[in-house]
Amino acid sequence: MATGRIKLGMLGGGEGAFIGIAHRIAAYMGEKYELVGGAFDVDYQRGMAFAETLELNQSRVYPDVQSLIEKENELPADQRMEVVSIVTPNFLHFPMAKSLLEGGFHVICEKPMTMTVAEAEELDHLVSQTGKQFCLTHTYTGYPMVRQMKSMIASGQIGEIQRVDVQYYQGWINPVIHDTEKRKSVWRLDPAKSGISCCMGDIGLHAFNLAEYVTGSEIDQVLADLNYLYDDNTLDVDGTVLIRMGQAKGVIRSSQIATGEENNLTIQVYGKTGALKWQQEQPTVLTWLTEDQPAQILKPGNSYNSKLAMDSTKMAPGHPEGIFDAMGNLYLGLAKAIRNLPVQSGEYPTVTDGLRGMKFIEKVVLSHREDNIWITI
Ligand SMILES: NC(=O)c1ccc[n+]([C@@H]2O[C@H](COP(=O)([O-])OP(=O)(O)OC[C@H]3O[C@@H](n4cnc5c(N)ncnc54)[C@H](O)[C@@H]3O)[C@@H](O)[C@H]2O)c1
Numbered sequence: 001m002a003t004g005r006i007k008l009g010m011l012g013g014g015e016g017a018f019i020g021i022a023h024r025i026a027a028y029m030g031e032k033y034e035l036v037g038g039a040f041d042v043d044y045q046r047g048m049a050f051a052e053t054l055e056l057n058q059s060r061v062y063p064d065v066q067s068l069i070e071k072e073n074e075l076p077a078d079q080r081m082e083v084v085s086i087v088t089p090n091f092l093h094f095p096m097a098k099s100l101l102e103g104g105f106h107v108i109c110e111k112p113m114t115m116t117v118a119e120a121e122e123l124d125h126l127v128s129q130t131g132k133q134f135c136l137t138h139t140y141t142g143y144p145m146v147r148q149m150k151s152m153i154a155s156g157q158i159g160e161i162q163r164v165d166v167q168y169y170q171g172w173i174n175p176v177i178h179d180t181e182k183r184k185s186v187w188r189l190d191p192a193k194s195g196i197s198c199c200m201g202d203i204g205l206h207a208f209n210l211a212e213y214v215t216g217s218e219i220d221q222v223l224a225d226l227n228y229l230y231d232d233n234t235l236d237v238d239g240t241v242l243i244r245m246g247q248a249k250g251v252i253r254s255s256q257i258a259t260g261e262e263n264n265l266t267i268q269v270y271g272k273t274g275a276l277k278w279q280q281e282q283p284t285v286l287t288w289l290t291e292d293q294p295a296q297i298l299k300p301g302n303s304y305n306s307k308l309a310m311d312s313t314k315m316a317p318g319h320p321e322g323i324f325d326a327m328g329n330l331y332l333g334l335a336k337a338i339r340n341l342p343v344q345s346g347e348y349p350t351v352t353d354g355l356r357g358m359k360f361i362e363k364v365v366l367s368h369r370e371d372n373i374w375i376t377i
Pocket residue numbers: 011012013014015016017018019020039040041042043064087088089090092110111112137138139140202
C-alpha cells in the first residue's frame with residue numbers, strides 16, 4: 001500500500017485559469033499531497049511553460065490525458081500519480097474522469113461532473129466497479145460554519161425543516177451578455193463546452209448541492225423559470241427554481257446578471273423551532289435564530305462547534321479562514337479515504353452528489369422548457 005504524500009496530477013488549471021490555484025493551494029494545505037505533473041493547458045507549450053513556473057519536472061508534463069495515463073503507468077508505483085484533479089471546462093470532465101478511473105487513478109473533479117445524466121450514471125457505475133475514490137469539488141461544503149449548520153440541523157437544533165432559501169448571485173456576465181462579440185468569447189455561454197445550462201449549471205448547482213448538504217435531505221421536485229435575455233443566447237444567465245423537499249418548500253435563486261454582485265451565495269434554513277443563516281462573503285459567521293432568544297452568532301474554532309466543523313478549522317478563533325481552506329478541507333477528506341483512514345460523513349462530496357447535480361440541471365431546464373411545470377428529480 002502506498003504511503004507518504006499522495007502524488008497528485010492536474011488537468012487544466014494553467015496560466016490565468018480561475019480555479020486551478022485554489023486546487024493547488026488546497027492540495028498543499030494539509031501537507032498530504034505533492035503535485036508532480038499534469039496537462040495544465042489546452043496548449044501544450046503554454047502548459048510546459050506554466051509547469052516550469054511551478055518548478056515541476058518537465059518529463060511529467062503531458063500534452064493530454066491519454067499520454068499522462070500511459071506514461072504515469074510506466075513509472076514505479078512509488079513515483080506514479082495516485083490521484084488526478086480535473087479543473088478544465090465542463091465538457092472535458094466526463095471523458096477525462098472516465099479514462100482516469102479506467103487507467104487506475106483516483107479522481108478529483110470540478111463541477112458540473114458531466115454534461116448529461118447518462119454520463120454521470122456511467123461514472124457512478126465506474127467508481128463502484130473500479131473501487132477508486134472520487135471527490136467532486138463543491139467547495140462551499142468545506143467551510144466550517146456550513147459544516148456546523150449541517151451538524152446542527154442533523155441533531156435537531158432547529159426542528160423539522162419548513163423552508164429552505166438559497167441565493168447565488170453574481171454579476172460578471174452582465175457586461176458580457178449585452179455585446180454579441182464578447183458573448184462568443186466566454187466558454188460558459190457555449191453549449192458545446194458548458195452543457196445545457198450556464199447559470200443554473202454553474203452556480204445554481206452549488207446552491208442545490210448546499211441545500212441538500214446542510215439539510216441532509218433530497219430535493220424531490222423543481223419548478224424553474226429561467227432567463228436567457230436574448231433570443232440568440234442559448235444558455236440561461238439567471239433563474240428562479242421553486243423546490244419541494246418532503247414537507248418543506250423553498251427556492252433557489254441564481255443569477256450571473258445581478259449587476260454589481262460578486263459571489264453572493266447565501267443559505268437560510270427555517271425549522272419548526274429555529275433557523276440558521278450563512279453567507280459566503282462572511283463565511284466565519286453562522287446566525288442562529290430562535291423565537292424566544294436574541295439572535296446568536298456562531299464562529300469557527302470555538303469548542304461549541306461540532307466535531308465535523310472543528311476538524312475543518314486550523315487556526316484559533318478570530319483568525320479567518322476562507323475559500324482556499326474550504327477547498328483544502330475537501331482535499332483532506334479525500335486524502336483520508338485514499339489512505340484508508342476513517343472519513344466522517346460530509347467531509348467531501350462524491351460521485352453520488354455529481355449524479356444528483358446533473359439530474360437537477362436536466363430537470364430545471366426541462367421544467368422551464370415545458371412552460372414552468374413541476375418536475376420530479
Ligand atoms: N468549485 C468551484 O467553486 C468552482 C469555481 C470556479 C470554476 N469551477 C469549475 O472549474 C472548471 C474550470 O473553470 P475555470 O473558471 O477555472 O476555467 P478557466 O477557463 O479559467 O480554466 C480552464 C483551464 O483548463 C485548461 N484546458 C482547457 N482544455 C484543456 C485540455 N484539453 N487539456 C488540459 N487543459 C485544458 C485551459 O487552458 C485553462 O488553463 C469548470 O468546470 C468550472 O465549472 C468550480
